[in-house]
Amino acid sequence: MSRHGGNPGRRTFLKRGMAGLAGAAFLPSLLKGEAREGAAQAGTARKSIERPLGKTGLKLPIVSIGAASYEASLYAAALDRGVVHVDTSQYYYNGRHEEMVGRTIKGRKRDSFVIATSVLLGNGLSGASSTFKKEDASRLPEQFELSLKRLGLDYVDIFYVAGIANRATTLDEPLLDGLLKIKKAGKVRFVGVATHGNQPEVLRAAVESKVHEVVLAALNFRMRNGGEVKAAIAEAARAGLGIINMKPISGAFWDRERKQPINGKAALKWVLQDENVTTSVPGITSLEQLEADLSIMADPVLTAEEKADLRLTESESAADGLFCAGCGACLEQCPAGVDIPAFMRSYMYAYGYRDLGKARGALDQTGPGLPACSDCGSCRVRCAAGFDVKERVLDIARLKAVPEEFLRP
8 A cells, every 4th residue: 555645635634734733743654655665575584582372372473563554565574574463453443454454464374474353342442431331242243243354354363352441341241252252153263352541450350251361451661550560461471361562662752742752672672571471562654663673573682771761760750751551540530521541542642653543543432522621720630640631632632623534544
């Protein structure tokens, strides 16, 4: 898929209109039209450290690839160079990312890749108050079939229910029954949950369920509750669950102006120091990023310089960075019940990753209209990370006014 194709009018609108919406940093890299010529040509598969995925029997290289690009040639290059596991989801651009992955793997030997996808039910990517209704669980088989069709597969290796943020939903019987039904039909090898918020509770509930086999969880060097999350990951790993990491780069930049990039290679190495993590699924948007990440596959040891780049010894009280850990502490503080974690995640996607589609996807989970923040004289919420909640929510909420057709890749 060429970055030079598409409607010139759309590109012009975005380049001018998005700059006014939230500054030039809002422009997604998809609009730059960088050439990826030759990305799909076979590279040299390199040696890699492999780790077992819990009790599934799978072993995966420690570096995989997540969703950050729609260049099929880039994903093909990753598979040619030793990447095995590809993470996608039906809620990434309403299934269009799954379709791209399907085109990429078409014609490849089925045992040469491991595909994970997920479905978003209920109110989805919400914070710690997220719940599912019985009718949401009943939609699970139908939604799963859509993923199979887009991917062009008879089965997927890993299937998650995404947006899980509490124990009750993790253990929801209709949801567990739905996952077991799909698995018994031979359409998925392993099932699990993907969680952005309240992760320790979700991880421990996943163990308790005796159904979930894999958990896709966020972990990075910027997480203020990282110690608690790592402890829960260790418990889950000891119980035999496979742990796959997402959000390793922590927003890509220290600042929304994108003048201070985070050392992504160092951030990925930091996550992989934890041997309870089987593999990480960083978003990769260029061949340069791909080569940097693949260079870690055989040697994830952090150097002293890389540790310095991550500012590991600095105070965590400063409100820098773009990553929201989804701790949920803000939810009970907001009298209007604004889904603050979803707005913070959207803010990170837009300013950190320049991914307006994902940013809009997170916003869509917050319901129609502007948030109640616009009517509040002063914000009562005190973010654990020190973020100015009201300022960020109102800033990113403006993206709701942009028609979805202008955000498509």
